[in-house]
Amino acid sequence: MARWEPGARERLIVAAVDLFAEQGYDSTTVAQIAERAGVTKSTFFRHFPDKRELLAAGQETLSRLLAEGITEAPAGATPLEAVAAGLQRASDAMGPLNREIGPRLKAAVAASTELQERDALKSVSMAAAMTAALTARGVPGAAAALAGELGLLAFKRGYAEWADTDADHGLAHYTLAALSELRAATATLG
Known part of the structure; x- marks a missing residue:
């Protein structure tokens, strides 16, 4: 060695x-x-x-990048436009290693209750970071929380698709597409 x-x-x-x-x-x-x-x-x-x-490696960095992107979004950005800026920033930091281990990580988490609990805590932390950044921008509490949760869901959906494909697109392509789909879906909820 x-x-x-x-x-x-x-x-x-x-x-x-x-x-x-x-x-x-x-x-x-x-x-x-x-x-x-x-x-x-x-x-x-x-x-x-x-x-x-080990499975939380980078969690603080990911949450920080999401929050920084939201914070640095243009002043007139809507809450979801600010979330998109956060997704862009965090996604741009994810490289080939993140993509390579995605499917194996998903399988390992699915097979362990302890890892599922850790993954849930990671999700809560990411959503909270986005919600706090939105609140700091002046977005009211309920709207900030909803936008943060949509951002989390978009990240998870986009990451899953990115990890499962051979396409040459970066992660941001998938997370932003997922956010767009979720935005459209909320319009159908009435």
Whole structure:
């Protein structure tokens, strides 16, 4: 094992997702993840406090990017236009690694109650970040909460489609299309 190689964090995430998908979350140990990633257990713990937190990797960054995009949207933007700016900003930060592990991550989460709970908390955090950014823009509470939830749903739907396709479009193409579809769907609710 090399003393230091760049990309340890990313290798740990990929190794964990692969092992979770292969043998289940509960059967996977930190030692196995570290070994698969080609690092030591102490390196694992420099990056993550426990194996559950591997799946939250980047959550704070994602929530921050969504909120920053909303905050930096033009002053006259509607709440959903501001959400679109947040989706654009966060989506632009997602690269090939995010796309590659998407289907395996989805399978690992589906197979573990603990990971489903962690994923739900991640969703709440993302929606709350968007809602807070909208509220700071002066959007009333109920409208900010609804727009934040629509933004979360658009992100999840767009990410799922992006991860499952071979098309050359970036994630923003899918998240913004999903937001547009959701906006149109709300008009039919009466």
